[in-house]
Amino acid sequence: MRWPLTIALVLVGLLIGAQWWNYRQTASVIQAAALYYDQFEVDGARIGSPDAAVHVEEYFDFQCPHCHTASEVVVKRLLDEYVAAGTVSFTYRFFPILGPESVLAAQAAYCAIEMDAFWPYQAVLMSKKGLGNNGTYSRDNLIKYAGQLGLDTGAFRECLDGSESLQYVQQSYERALRMGLQGTPTFVVNGQVLRLSSWEDVFHAVDRALAAASR
Amino acid sequence: MPSTGPSRRLPADGETRPRWPLALAGLSLAGAILSAYLWQAKVGAASLVCGPVGDCVTVNASAFSEVLGVPVALLGMLMYGALTGLSLVTWRRPATRLSQYGFALALAGALFSLYLTLVEAFVIRAYCVWCLTSWILITGIAWTWGRALRRAP
Numbered sequence: 001m002r003w004p005l006t007i008a009l010v011l012v013g014l015l016i017g018a019q020w021w022n023y024r025q026t027a028s029v030i031q032a033a034a035l036y037y038d039q040f041e042v043d044g045a046r047i048g049s050p051d052a053a054v055h056v057e058e059y060f061d062f063q064c065p066h067c068h069t070a071s072e073v074v075v076k077r078l079l080d081e082y083v084a085a086g087t088v089s090f091t092y093r094f095f096p097i098l099g100p101e102s103v104l105a106a107q108a109a110y111c112a113i114e115m116d117a118f119w120p121y122q123a124v125l126m127s128k129k130g131l132g133n134n135g136t137y138s139r140d141n142l143i144k145y146a147g148q149l150g151l152d153t154g155a156f157r158e159c160l161d162g163s164e165s166l167q168y169v170q171q172s173y174e175r176a177l178r179m180g181l182q183g184t185p186t187f188v189v190n191g192q193v194l195r196l197s198s199w200e201d202v203f204h205a206v207d208r209a210l211a212a213a214s215r
Numbered sequence: 216m217p218s219t220g221p222s223r224r225l226p227a228d229g230e231t232r233p234r235w236p237l238a239l240a241g242l243s244l245a246g247a248i249l250s251a252y253l254w255q256a257k258v259g260a261a262s263l264v265c266g267p268v269g270d271c272v273t274v275n276a277s278a279f280s281e282v283l284g285v286p287v288a289l290l291g292m293l294m295y296g297a298l299t300g301l302s303l304v305t306w307r308r309p310a311t312r313l314s315q316y317g318f319a320l321a322l323a324g325a326l327f328s329l330y331l332t333l334v335e336a337f338v339i340r341a342y343c344v345w346c347l348t349s350w351i352l353i354t355g356i357a358w359t360w361g362r363a364l365r366r367a368p
Contacts, residue, residue, distance in 0.1 A: 003315075003319075004315050004316070004318045004319035004322060005319075005322065007316075007319040007323070008319050008320075008322035008323035008326060009323075009326070011319075011320075011323040011327075012323050012326045012327045012330065015282055015290075015323075015327050016327070016330055018282050018283050019279060019281075019282045019283075022278075022281070022282070022283050022284075023278050023279070026278060134258075135257075135258035135260070138257070138258055140256065140257055140263070140272065140275055140276040140280075141257075141276065143272065143273070143276040144276035144277060144278065144280070147273075147276065147277060147278070148278055153273055153276070154273075157272065157273075
């Protein structure tokens with residue numbers, strides 16, 4: 001009877017240890033993300049000074065793999081090199097075209113806007129790199145991510161289930177359609193929709209807009 | 216040639232098989248179905264009905280509903296599935312050593328479930344009625360299994 005007890009205790013010890021280790025890791029990543037965005041002026045899904053000479057928008061979908069890449073390759077660099085300098089402001093616009101979890105994730109991001117936590121929240125969602133409506137952005141997971149950020153999960157759930165979040169996402173989606181957008185990510189610099197052949201094109205367009213603004 | 220060792224012992228003619236493994240197989244199957252439901256809710260394939268007690272959505276969406284990215288409900292389903300199989304083997308061959316592995320697994324499940332219940336009470340501060348049901352189920356299974364093994368000759 002003694003060895004089954006030993007096996008059980010070892011098994012439970014491993015499970016609890018793994019769970020707490022993962023919990024601590026996630027907490028430190030989230031804390032780092034929150035600290036990073038603290039340095040910027042934020043207003044909802046817009047980041048950077050409202051007086052910036054150039055305004056960049058990105059129409060995106062949380063389940064679009066190129067949007068995950070763009071968040072690492074383009075948005076991060078824009079924030080570090082342009083937004084931090086006060087010359088550019090950047091706004092994420094929802095264009096959920098890849099299924100129900102895209103819509104749900106956008107609704108959740110809207111709720112994060114309502115709770116003044118859009119930027120760290122979108123960073124968490126982007127880091128999950130969910131694809132193909134496979135549950136990464138299920139309702140429960142979206143609430144869990146909010147909880148990991150320290151948001152009130154009860155209020156968040158209420159918002160997610162409410163009609164306001166869906167309406168907001170719907171409006172953003174329709175605006176993208178009216179602009180004739182057909183895919184994600186689509187970057188818009190001072191109202192000009194960019195046709196990209198490489199990520200560098202975004203920075204070239206921003207530099208041109210900055211040069212034009214300084215003339 | 217048939218094995219004559221204790222782990223291969225079959226009940227002799229006229230000797231009745233113990234009934235407790237069959238009862239545990241039934242309970243384990245119920246636990247497997249319950250865990251499968253929670254797992255499906257976790258991945259968004261089913262909506263979670265909590266009933267009037269507690270807040271199972273908050274619990275099932277918490278960071279403690281996973282172990283290294285694997286949903287606890289999926290682990291629970293695998294554990295209950297294994298316990299169903301081990302119970303049936305124990306019923307067919309009462310003296311098999313696999314029975315002790317079954318007890319070890321059930322005991323681990325009961326202890327981990329107790330830990331999760333404490334987490335619900337003191338960390339998440341929300342209760343999940345389905346998780347509490349599972350805790351009672353696995354504790355009952357482990358207790359019955361351990362008692363039967365102690366009584367075994």
